[in-house]
Amino acid sequence: MRETKTYVAVAFNLPVEKFFWYILPSRFKRRLIKRGQRVVVPFGSRQILGFVVEESSRRPQGELKEVRDLFDRSSPFSETLFQLARWISDYYSCSLGQALHSIFPFSFPYKEEKPLFNPPSRDSLKREEVYLVKPGKNKFDFILSVIKDNKELQKQVIILVPEISLLATFQEKLERWKVKAGIFHSRLSPKQRYYCWLAMKKGEFDVAVGTRSLVFAPFPDIGSILIDEEESTDYKQKETPKYNVCQVAIKRGELENFPVYLVTNSPSLESWYRAKKKIYRTITFSNNEKEISSFKVVDLKKEKKENRIFSSILREEMKKALKRKLPVLLFVPRRGYANFLLCDDCGEVIRCPNCNTGLSFHIRGEMVCHLCGFREKAPKVCPFCGGRNLKKVGWGTQRVELETRRIFPEARVERFDFDTFKSSPHLIPSKIREEKIDILVGTQLLMKEEIISVSGVVAIILLDVLLNLPDFRATEHAFQLLNKISRSLNKNSSLIVQTYNPSHYVLSTKTCEDFYLKELEIRKTLRYPPFQRWIRFLLEGRVKSKVKDRSEEIAREIRKENIDFLGPSPCPFSRIKGKYRYHIILRDDGLSDLQQIIKRVNLGMMKGSVKVGVDVDPLFIV
DNA sequence: AGCACGCCGACT
DNA sequence: GTCGGCGTGCTC
Numbered sequence: 001m002r003e004t005k006t007y008v009a010v011a012f013n014l015p016v017e018k019f020f021w022y023i024l025p026s027r028f029k030r031r032l033i034k035r036g037q038r039v040v041v042p043f044g045s046r047q048i049l050g051f052v053v054e055e056s057s058r059r060p061q062g063e064l065k066e067v068r069d070l071f072d073r074s075s076p077f078s079e080t081l082f083q084l085a086r087w088i089s090d091y092y093s094c095s096l097g098q099a100l101h102s103i104f105p106f107s108f109p110y111k112e113e114k115p116l117f118n119p120p121s122r123d124s125l126k127r128e129e130v131y132l133v134k135p136g137k138n139k140f141d142f143i144l145s146v147i148k149d150n151k152e153l154q155k156q157v158i159i160l161v162p163e164i165s166l167l168a169t170f171q172e173k174l175e176r177w178k179v180k181a182g183i184f185h186s187r188l189s190p191k192q193r194y195y196c197w198l199a200m201k202k203g204e205f206d207v208a209v210g211t212r213s214l215v216f217a218p219f220p221d222i223g224s225i226l227i228d229e230e231e232s233t234d235y236k237q238k239e240t241p242k243y244n245v246c247q248v249a250i251k252r253g254e255l256e257n258f259p260v261y262l263v264t265n266s267p268s269l270e271s272w273y274r275a276k277k278k279i280y281r282t283i284t285f286s287n288n289e290k291e292i293s294s295f296k297v298v299d300l301k302k303e304k305k306e307n308r309i310f311s312s313i314l315r316e317e318m319k320k321a322l323k324r325k326l327p328v329l330l331f332v333p334r335r336g337y338a339n340f341l342l343c344d345d346c347g348e349v350i351r352c353p354n355c356n357t358g359l360s361f362h363i364r365g366e367m368v369c370h371l372c373g374f375r376e377k378a379p380k381v382c383p384f385c386g387g388r389n390l391k392k393v394g395w396g397t398q399r400v401e402l403e404t405r406r407i408f409p410e411a412r413v414e415r416f417d418f419d420t421f422k423s424s425p426h427l428i429p430s431k432i433r434e435e436k437i438d439i440l441v442g443t444q445l446l447m448k449e450e451i452i453s454v455s456g457v458v459a460i461i462l463l464d465v466l467l468n469l470p471d472f473r474a475t476e477h478a479f480q481l482l483n484k485i486s487r488s489l490n491k492n493s494s495l496i497v498q499t500y501n502p503s504h505y506v507l508s509t510k511t512c513e514d515f516y517l518k519e520l521e522i523r524k525t526l527r528y529p530p531f532q533r534w535i536r537f538l539l540e541g542r543v544k545s546k547v548k549d550r551s552e553e554i555a556r557e558i559r560k561e562n563i564d565f566l567g568p569s570p571c572p573f574s575r576i577k578g579k580y581r582y583h584i585i586l587r588d589d590g591l592s593d594l595q596q597i598i599k600r601v602n603l604g605m606m607k608g609s610v611k612v613g614v615d616v617d618p619l620f621i622v
Numbered sequence: 623a624g625c626a627c628g629c630c631g632a633c634t
Numbered sequence: 635g636t637c638g639g640c641g642t643g644c645t646c
Contacts (some may be wrong), residue, residue: 018646043646046624046645316646
């Protein structure tokens with residue numbers, strides 16, 4: 001019998017759409033090659049790993065090289081996880097190889113692992129739904145009930161949290177409930193993560209808790225995915241593929257037929273809107289409709305100038321809390337000592353040579369760029385005019401820390417921000433319990449339920465910074481923060497909000513419903529999400545004119561497609577790390593096939609020295 | 623993404 | 635002359 005040759009298509013973890021075909025030597029043919037399995041192949045001048053995505057007995061065109069070796073003994077991808085990769089690659093516009101790699105990123109050779117039990121066949125008549133769960137104070141009761149229900153059915157539950165520091169509480173609860181649980185996050189070593197992955201594949205756990213990439217857990221029979229604090233922007237992946245975990249979980253639920261629970265008391269406007277339109281079902285616990293008005297607003301316009309960090313009301317409240325031996329939490333929206341250095345003689349600001357934004361002034365006379373991390377010694381005289389009157393403008397955590405120590409010399413003050421890596425946020429509640437801290441000064445990193453709930457006073461030193469960020473979701477995020485703090489507070493504790501704009505609607509709306517309706521109205525008139533879907537092209541390059549030219553070239557290409565878009569325009573941060581940045585934002589009302597358009601536009605545009613990136617449903621437009 | 627290849631400036 | 639800077643384009 002004549003031997004027929006076999007050919008395989010390989011996809012790489014590279015920003016290259018197409019597959020590459022190789023001859024599969026007959027010595028490998030005895031073993032079945034499954035799609036998703038990795039092979040070692042020659043690629044240009046090197047040898048790399050790639051995922052087998054197709055097989056054929058017909059010879060493809062062109063010169064072909066041979067597969068050098070099989071890396072895995074079997075495919076790590078289930079049928080549905082492979083389909084999920086396909087969907088990610090289509091929806092978020094990345095190569096199939098990149099999508100497969102983000103689902104299975106391990107560099108260990110995989111060999112077949114059989115589950116410890118046979119998963120029952122799926123009940124494919126029933127279509128499962130997405131639920132927006134507003135648990136009030138009953139979050140853990142709800143989660144436990146979901147775990148119990150699934151345990152009875154021999155199904156596994158995935159619990160996702162926005163970031164690592166939130167895992168400790170879950171770990172504690174799961175231990176107390178005596179649940180066989182795996183913990184999965186990026187701080188584990190590659191080996192630890194892979195072992196956890198294998199254990200999940202075998203079905204050794206009933207539950208897994210973890211961050212973003214746990215959404216790809218290889219459990220044999222998933223009963224449901226719970227996403228805690230679904231509104232968190234941490235659920236958006238920053239690297240390609242720039243997926244949103246909630247969307248990926250929902251897609252996976254559709255493919256594997258299980259319900260997804262978005263658990264939060266302050267939903268994202270998008271999710272709230274979908275629940276309102278009955279695309280998601282809503283589960284509300286009875287004590288949830290508490291009003292959000294339980295905070296005191298301080299009008300800084302009416303304060304004496306020297307009281308603009310600590311208003312008289314705040315000082316009083318702090319004294320009261322300290323007397324009751326309850327810790328005070330001061331939220332300062334930016335780190336460093338001062339916001340920037342301004343020359344009083346010529347008006348120039350000291351700027352980052354890579355990013356052109358104002359460098360912030362840190363203690364010990366250091367200038368730091370918060371965009372790229374650039375550091376230099378603060379100048380004694382103005383580098384532009386030689387003037388000696390360099391003024392420190394604005395303030396951050398370090399300045400507030402010093403002021404706090406000055407005004408409350410007896411108190412034990414601690415600062416917590418990106419610069420103080422000494423302690424992690426989950427250690428702070430225990431420090432507070434041991435009565436080691438009186439006043440905590442920190443950034444957003446501190447705004448954790450378990451920290452807020454043990455505080456006597458929480459103060460937002462200047463709300464206006466949050467409201468005026470260059471982001472159309474700024475108000476929504478400020479609302480979610482206020483809502484989260486006031487819900488987490490003990491009933492005898494208080495939230496104080498200092499602002500120059502006390503009549504802002506984020507402060508004056510009385511219920512969540514009112515706020516979301518108001519915000520929705522604004523989004524509608526301005527044609528922002530959720531009324532339109534956005535896709536952003538980000539162009540970066542060292543030569544400004546080239547970036548600009550290319551962005552105009554792409555704009556011309558898009559114009560042919562007859563689709564609405566903004567730009568091209570320089571990004572709000574027009575230069576980062578020495579690279580000029582332009583963007584174009586496609587705005588779609590849901591009728592056109594944007595993904596196809598991106599492909600057509602991208603095809604002709606991949607050439608050249610300007611990097612073009614695509615972000616589908618972007619969260620940050622900076 | 624790498625890596626090679628190619629075309630310009632400043633050095634022994 | 636030639637070493638090496640990075641801009642450009644290809645990888646079955």
